Amino acid sequence: MELWLQLLLFPYVFLIWHTEAEFFTSIGQMTDLIYAEKDLVQSLQEYIRAEEKKLSQIKSWAEKMDILTSKSASDPEGYLAHPVNAYKLVKRLNTDWLELENLVLQDTTNGFITNLTIQRQFFPTEEDETGAAKALMRLQDTYKLDPETLSRGNLPGTKYRSFLTVGDCFGMGKTAYNDGDYYHTVLWMEQALKQHDEGEDTTVSKVEILDYLSYAVFQFGDLHRAMELTRRLISLDSTHERAGSNLRYFEKLLEKEKEKPVNKTVTTTEAVVQSGAYERPLDYLPERDIYEALCRGEGVKMTPRRQKRLFCRYHDGNRNPHLLIAPFKEEDEWDSPHIVRYYDVMSDEEIEKIKQLAKPRLARATVRDPKTGVLTVASYRVSKSSWLEESDDPVVAKVNQRMQQITGLTVKTAELLQVANYGMGGQYEPHFDFSRKDEPDAFKRLGTGNRVATFLNYMSDVEAGGATVFPDFGAAIWPKKGTAVFWYNLFRSGEGDYRTRHAACPVLVGCKWVSNKWFHERGNEFLRPCGRTEVD
Numbered sequence: 001m002e003l004w005l006q007l008l009l010f011p012y013v014f015l016i017w018h019t020e021a022e023f024f025t026s027i028g029q030m031t032d033l034i035y036a037e038k039d040l041v042q043s044l045q046e047y048i049r050a051e052e053k054k055l056s057q058i059k060s061w062a063e064k065m066d067i068l069t070s071k072s073a074s075d076p077e078g079y080l081a082h083p084v085n086a087y088k089l090v091k092r093l094n095t096d097w098l099e100l101e102n103l104v105l106q107d108t109t110n111g112f113i114t115n116l117t118i119q120r121q122f123f124p125t126e127e128d129e130t131g132a133a134k135a136l137m138r139l140q141d142t143y144k145l146d147p148e149t150l151s152r153g154n155l156p157g158t159k160y161r162s163f164l165t166v167g168d169c170f171g172m173g174k175t176a177y178n179d180g181d182y183y184h185t186v187l188w189m190e191q192a193l194k195q196h197d198e199g200e201d202t203t204v205s206k207v208e209i210l211d212y213l214s215y216a217v218f219q220f221g222d223l224h225r226a227m228e229l230t231r232r233l234i235s236l237d238s239t240h241e242r243a244g245s246n247l248r249y250f251e252k253l254l255e256k257e258k259e260k261p262v263n264k265t266v267t268t269t270e271a272v273v274q275s276g277a278y279e280r281p282l283d284y285l286p287e288r289d290i291y292e293a294l295c296r297g298e299g300v301k302m303t304p305r306r307q308k309r310l311f312c313r314y315h316d317g318n319r320n321p322h323l324l325i326a327p328f329k330e331e332d333e334w335d336s337p338h339i340v341r342y343y344d345v346m347s348d349e350e351i352e353k354i355k356q357l358a359k360p361r362l363a364r365a366t367v368r369d370p371k372t373g374v375l376t377v378a379s380y381r382v383s384k385s386s387w388l389e390e391s392d393d394p395v396v397a398k399v400n401q402r403m404q405q406i407t408g409l410t411v412k413t414a415e416l417l418q419v420a421n422y423g424m425g426g427q428y429e430p431h432f433d434f435s436r437k438d439e440p441d442a443f444k445r446l447g448t449g450n451r452v453a454t455f456l457n458y459m460s461d462v463e464a465g466g467a468t469v470f471p472d473f474g475a476a477i478w479p480k481k482g483t484a485v486f487w488y489n490l491f492r493s494g495e496g497d498y499r500t501r502h503a504a505c506p507v508l509v510g511c512k513w514v515s516n517k518w519f520h521e522r523g524n525e526f527l528r529p530c531g532r533t534e535v536d
Contacts, residue, residue, distance in 0.1 A: 054103060061100055071160065081463060081510045083139055084153050084162040086424035090124045090132040091171065097123070133175040135382070135425025135506075137184050141280065142292045142427075142506050143465065147191035157463030157509045166195045166202035173212055182216040183280055189213035207237045214246065220278050223257070226250055287471040291430055294469035294476045295505035301474030309335045315342065317405045328406060334475045337487060337499050341477070342406060345484040346399060351459045353395045354388070355513060358419035361386035382427050383504075385420040403455050403517050407486060413448040413523040419459075422466065422512040428504040430471055433518060434489040434496045449521030450490060452528065454500075457484045457515045465508030472499045479512060492531030494521065 072079040072089075080086045101116055124132075140150060149155070151164040164172070173188035193209045196202060214229035227250045233243045285291065293299040315330035316323040329343040346354075362384040390397035396417055404411045422428075434451045435442035443450060456468065458479040468477045468485065477485055489500050504512075530536075 094129040182219040185216040358386040387416040427506040430503040459513035462510035492536040
């Protein structure tokens with residue numbers, strides 16, 4: 001047994017001794033070590049190249065972000081006025097910085113990771129990125145912008161132009177797809193594919209794009225195009241199981257269609273293929289088309305005859321002592337219902353102070369539930385707002401007093417001053433400010449009756465979009481910094497004026513700040529007495 005072990009180990013002992021002795025005495029034999037070392041160096045170089053590539057990517061990202069943040073930080077509101085910049089900021093912080101973190105985590109960079117982990121609690125969430133994408137789609141629909149226009153950043157009044165990459169367009173399409181919105185899925189996946197075909201460098205593959213696009217097209221009933229896109233996908237990846245299954249399913253459906261009796265009328269699918277586009281689905285808002293047309297400045301019913309009934313004048317608040325020496329400039333915006341605009345209502349200093357007070361308190365704007373009277377968030381109101389009391393700062397009391405002097409109504413029973421900021425695609429779809437008969441408890445908790453009038457201060461100019469529109473009679477009022485518009489929501493009888501249903505159009509370019517005061521019935525019985533008829 002012992003001899004057997006000696007024989008078994010012998011060759012290894014011999015070889016080790018022989019190798020060490022021979023390579024030290026024979027150059028010829030040492031050449032093997034040269035090649036071994038060369039192989040080690042090549043391995044080391046590959047490791048270095050991998051590290052350098054990673055560092056180069058990090059450095060490139062840092063340099064790009066340094067340039068970008070220097071520009072954006074110099075004028076935050078101006079930069080974010082462009083909706084594509086706003087979307088990409090949200091997308092970067094939610095998605096791109098996470099990818100960078102994964103790259104950096106391959107090395108021991110505890111300081112950066114710790115800082116990033118701490119900062120992430122303030123980063124936008126997945127929900128925020130989805131909301132930003134939907135905001136771009138809302139702008140796209142309202143202002144009839146094709147994906148190419150948005151992707152290339154060709155928007156009016158923009159100071160900082162920005163572009164959407166293939167990955168950005170793909171992300172937009174995925175957001176729509178996950179929401180069951182196949183209309184926008186098709187539009188954005190087609191744009192992603194177009195930019196990919198043009199040779200744009202991207203990590204998103206055509207297979208991924210075609211996978212989403214073909215299914216979305218199928219959802220519109222466009223079977224022929226769905227098959228065409230699926231075949232293209234399979235030509236790029238013949239092992240794609242889902243595409244193969246889909247193609248076989250589409251072929252069966254096509255066979256069934258061929259078996260049906262021939263209909264001479266043009267089918268929906270054929271019409272879709274001929275036009276090369278799909279119709280936008282109808283939604284819950286009956287006046288959607290009118291509302292969006294007014295937002296674009298189309299369909300405004302300002303006729304020459306009506307124009308002649310509009311005038312400018314100085315307004316002293318029915319000889320209010322405070323306004324006799326310095327009356328306000330008053331301009332008719334509409335004749336019936338009567339809507340007026342006042343100029344120089346708030347100074348730049350007052351506006352900045354109001355914004356400064358409001359910013360720390362801004363929260364998602366709410367609407368009052370008509371059944372319960374409780375404030376709640378709603379998808380049709382996209383803005384952030386805060387409420388300011390007179391005790392917050394003397395400027396609030398000063399602005400409140402000024403509105404009282406102009407309108408002749410008391411602020412004692414009015415709601416607090418509401419300040420709202422409409423950011424990217426911010427809007428408030430058509431709504432009434434007053435409560436209707438089917439919602440009598442809307443303001444019951446306030447105990448001050450219905451909202452008799454609305455006083456709306458524009459605290460910023462808006463480069464594009466952001467109008468206040470009235471779909472019922474076709475009016476569009478555009479924001480002008482320092483001005484305010486005023487109208488009555490109720491007739492003198494206390495009946496609601498349903499013509500005053502209005503909306504805040506999405507902000508296309510810019511940052512819209514407004515503040516408003518809602519005056520209530522109680523306390524104004526003698527300041528605005530009842531009329532002789534229901535509609536006085």
